Amino acid sequence: MSESISKTQYLQTILELSSGDETTKISNNQIAEHLNVTPSSVSNMLAKLQEAGEVDVVPYYGVTLTEPGRQTALRLIRSHRLIETFGATKLGLSISEAHFNADNLDHDADVEFVDALERFLDFPKYSPHGLLIPDANFNYEQEKLRTLREAKDLETVTLNSFTEDLELLQYVETVGLELGTTWTIKERLPFDGPLVLSDGSRDVQVTQHAADFIFIND
Structure with a gap:
């Protein structure tokens, strides 16, 4: 996995675990458990993301996304979930197969492709496993469940x-x-x-x- 992909997956994870709430702080342990990595790996990556201005880390309390970090995460989530939806609804893939293939395609998809895919799919609101798809303006208000x-x-x-x-x-x-x-x-x-x-x-x-x-x- 390249460093750039790793960073975006961390941003995506923080956004997802917070249900889109900009004020909810996510702990290192939550991230580690979600990504199946060690807490020390999380600490190292969060330090890089903070230096890049994409997260705010409050020691002993948790991490939140900055606006640039949030926009990166939303772009990735939108791309990923639309590709997943295409795989599951148009290609007949299982949800896990659609997810696996989306993981290998979402980082390289440009805005024009993603917007065209959304139109082709008739503007789906949720991914095949029930998660909200950000719209073209990156609106994302995931309900807390x-x-x-x-x-x-x-x-x-x-x-x-x-x-x-x-x-x-x-x-x-x-x-x-x-x-x-x-x-x-x-x-x-x-x-x-x-x-x-x-x-x-x-x-x-x-x-x-x-x-x-x-x-x-x-």
């Missing part, structure tokens, strides 16, 4: 969206979780074990870690 882990025992929930992570998308496909489906939290297994979900016909176990990146409707 609860995670699956935050659901109460015996609560019935509807799956709203999945975080943009290849392993997570492959995981939900493997266990058979789809957006818009409704599940009841039957129980939580001991020792920080998985959540047991039921749709009335079958049970599915979802790890606590995965549940942090699956969002539900209130």
Whole structure:
């Protein structure tokens, strides 16, 4: 992975974890967990991004994006999610396959291509895994949602969206979780074990870690 791609992925991650809220500070541990990197790697990259004027780091509190950093993140997210949508809706790819290929194309797509792709797709609002697509003016007001882990025992929930992570998308496909489906939290297994979900016909176990990146409707 080149350094330029790495930097933009960090910016994208900060924006996504904050749900677009410019005031929400994101911790190094949150970023490390999301990107599957070490906290020291996060610290090193945030130092570079701060020097470049793309993030503001407040020691012990977290990081926020500057306006230049936010614009870079929004451009990447818009490109990525439109390419994902094309792959899933027009090419018949699974969500994880569409995501994987978008990761390899989104950084090189110019504005004219992305705008043309949006028109071709008839201006979709959400990506195949339920995340908001910034419009051509980079408007982005992602609603704040609860995670699956935050659901109460015996609560019935509807799956709203999945975080943009290849392993997570492959995981939900493997266990058979789809957006818009409704599940009841039957129980939580001991020792920080998985959540047991039921749709009335079958049970599915979802790890606590995965549940942090699956969002539900209130």
